[in-house]
């Protein structure tokens with residue numbers, strides 16, 4: 001049997017940092033299991049920056065200000081103790097990344113360069129061109145190899161093995177052979193990233209961001225928190241939804257509507273284009289609805305005035321993406337953009353060490369929810385979250401794994417995984433993954449998008465239930481075991497359908513507007529009734545149970561959120 005002290009599922013920044021951290025101090029056996037090659041994880045697509053109040057650009061910046069910006073950005077739903085910890089630890093983790101070799105851009109004095117980002121009162125996003133995730137991911141992977149982390153590349157995690165109290169391990173299969181294994185582990189860290197792909201038809205997310213770890217935790221009986229909060233990034237390329245970083249606005253880019261007007265003055269007169277993402281996305285949607293969009297219901301991001309040299313130095317990837325995916329050159333004309341589903345604020349409910357209610361089971365990164373982002377994440381705070389909480393989960397798991405023995409693996413350990421695969425492979429219905437996935441994407445975009453209302457959300461809940469029924473009539477056409485991507489896509493779809501239901505249901509029940517959750521029938525924030533986290537747990541009847549938990553408010557009293 002395969003046995004590790006600590007098994008980490010996911011090789012994005014959160015997983016790799018957790019692995020490295022738990023390997024550094026103690027000689028425990030640590031492995032990372034991932035469905036893609038590690039450096040292809042979505043963290044590598046992060047463009048704009050990672051926040052830390054280093055004060056290299058503005059010496060008056062402080063972690064306290066970063067903390068306040070984060071809490072305000074979250075529309076007061078973030079747990080303030082957790083947000084405090086993240087902002088306090090930010091300079092340490094960013095410098096640690098630097099010492100491991102991450103080549104951040106520099107100021108003239110040789111310090112780490114920082115650029116302005118949305119919703120932040122000071123320029124504090126540390127960057128390297130528009131490829132900051134790429135440099136972080138490669139640095140972490142290299143250091144993991146150097147420090148003896150094992151990697152299971154192109155393996156797919158199916159479920160947790162546990163006895164309700166303690167972690168026993170996981171079931172996973174090798175995509176190359178199709179063979180299913182139980183991997184015994186004292187501690188498992190789920191670091192499987194977000195679930196933006198539930199908005200299949202328009203998202204900035206990688207194809208793999210299907211929320212597998214969150215769905216695994218949910219099926220294991222663990223609560224998922226604040227799932228209704230999905231961030232729409234204001235600037236996705238018009239046709240593909242591929243991201244154009246907030247860094248483009250940080251560098252001085254501005255937004256124009258179809259009439260050539262800088263419309264943000266109507267919505268955020270102080271912050272303008274650098275308002276927080278929920279606000280800017282709504283502003284774009286409103287312009288388009290009121291007939292001031294472009295011919296294709298888009299608006300425009302103008303960076304031409306920055307000039308070719310600066311664009312090439314600071315935003316080279318953006319230019320490349322525009323040429324390849326939009327057929328236009330941002331040296332010469334404004335970039336056509338529309339908002340795109342981007343980030344999952346919700347995820348597996350954990351404490352500040354990433355621990356869940358099962359001993360030895362952790363979640364970190366975008367699949368976890370501590371919560372530091374509340375109802376709306378600030379740009380640059382997610383890369384920070386994965387570093388701070390990936391590291392903490394790694395440290396805590398290391399201490400835990402050093403102090404306990406392995407739990408015995410029961411004979412029935414493989415049953416759940418084998419049944420799931422068997423049912424899929426034997427299905428002989430007429431439905432295909434592609435059609436259900438496409439319909440799911442449409443339902444989510446149309447009925448659980450930037451603006452929502454009770455009628456649409458109730459329909460979305462029913463539609464998703466119907467899609468879940470259709471899923472039971474799915475045919476996986478490829479019956480092979482080797483590299484069966486048809487089966488893989490079916491497994492991912494199962495996870496997305498489970499999470500989509502929680503997004504729509506949480507949104508339907510939350511009768512207020514807060515952060516990224518904007519109800520047209522309840523346009524105001526309602527602290528009296530809704531200053532609380534939504535918790536979704538799988539009931540014995542296979543249906544979700546929704547309950548609520550209080551928000552930790554330590555310093556900042558909720559106040560009106562203006563920019």
Ligand SMILES: Cc1cc2nc3c(=O)[nH]c(=O)nc-3n(C[C@H](O)[C@H](O)[C@H](O)COP(=O)(O)OP(=O)(O)OC[C@H]3O[C@@H](n4cnc5c(N)ncnc54)[C@H](O)[C@@H]3O)c2cc1C
Nearest residue numbers: 010011012013014035043048049157193365366380382383
């Ligand atoms: C285009 C884009 C740009 C961004 N830019 C920024 C930015 O500039 N600043 C910022 O702060 N944030 C940014 N973000 C957000 C940030 O990049 C992500 O939230 C963060 O990188 C997530 O990291 P992670 O480690 O949690 O997961 P990911 O990097 O998404 O990795 C998930 C891992 O889980 C593995 N996995 C998933 N399911 C399974 C399974 N069933 N079995 C095995 N392995 C599995 C995958 O193989 C992968 O290795 C951006 C996001 C996007 C999409």
